[in-house]
Amino acid sequence: MSRRRGIMSGQFKEELAKELGFYDTVQKEGWGGIRSRDAGNMVKRAIEIAEEQLVLQQNERK
Helix, strand or coil: CCCCCCCCCHHHHHHHHHHHCCHHHHHHHCHHHCCHHHHHHHHHHHHHHHHHHHHHHHHHHC
């Protein structure tokens, strides 16, 4: 079975985990130790950041 390569960099995931308050779990147990809710919140926040960046890029082109 092949492993998928993640889209988010390790550094970005760590920053999100710190922002969302579960980085200590990641340090102690690895990414497999986080709750599915935390993983979902991390993806949700990553999407929000991507959308914000897209709006900024579109505004710069105007």
